[in-house]
Amino acid sequence: MRLRDLSDLILLAALWGGSFLFMRYAAPAFGPLPLIWLRVAIAAGCLAPLLILRRQGRALREHAFGIALMGVFGSALPFVLIAWAMLSITAGLASILNATVPIFTAMIGALWLGERLGISRAAGLVVGFAGVLLLAADQADFKPGGSGWAIVAMLLATLSYGFAANLTRRLLGGVPALVSAAGSQIVAAVLLLPFAVWFWPTVQPGLMAWSAAIVLGVGCTALAFLLFFRLIANVGASRAVTVTFLIPLFGVLWGSLFLGERLAAGMLVGGVIVVLGTALATGVLRWPARA
Secondary structure, rough: OHHHHHHHHHHHHHHHHHHHHHHHHHHHHHHHHHHHHHHHHHHHHHHHHHHHHOOHHHHHHHHHHHHHHHHHHHHHHHHHHHHHOOOOOOHHHHHHOOOOHHHHHHHHHHHHHHOOOHHHHHHHHHHHHHHHHHHHHHHHHOOOOOHHHHHHHHHHHHHHHHHHHHHHHOOOOOOOOHHHHHHHHHHHHHHHHHHHHHHOOOOOOOOOHHHHHHHHHHHHHHHHHHHHHHHHHHHHHHHOOOOOHHHHHHHOOOEEEEEEHOOOOOHHHHHHHHHHHHHHHOOOOOOOOOO
């Protein structure tokens, strides 16, 4: 991997790891629905001009149905679920749970598209879910004000991401990356607009909350999408997906530095198991072959 690609990978992990920090900070001020509308609307405003400059509007119209589904399951729904979860759980825990996306992607690919998993990937699913169960047992609390339902929301968000990844493979193969990225953000912004208006906070959020929302839209969404798709073009999807292993590192780091979050022992062990399962499920690691 070239130095430029490696720097793109690290920057992407830092941005996506930072998204949990910014949502943790801004979600209480805006509420989940208005915040996520701001996120996708800002990202759409950054990406749409690039789409026009590259004259790719025709591809957007031709693949409108698939892109609309991507806007729902790849952006609007999981973003809102994560923002709601950030009201109750730490940025570090959310970033670790987010590492289950490739696990759900592999599972849905096997069930829906009939992909063969093999021993290593099947073992990765088992190990990954064992890590999730360990995290849930250590962190989940379903009493009023507890974190249990927030953890469920995070897992539903990662399930939605996994479905969106397979949906892209099924319906949007060969579609330019910018078309998928910009189109999905436009769809999500249109879809969430009435909810954002209805739930807009009565108390105007402060400057820091607005700054967090803007960085979330520009850096953690628009710029991050461009970096991700550039990585796919330069090093391939299998290497680009290794960003999944770095996101929890940055999520925990930013949460510790800026929010004073502590990494409990059970959370650390569960996180390592989840990342190990993800590595197996994506083929980065392989189960030892029998002699």
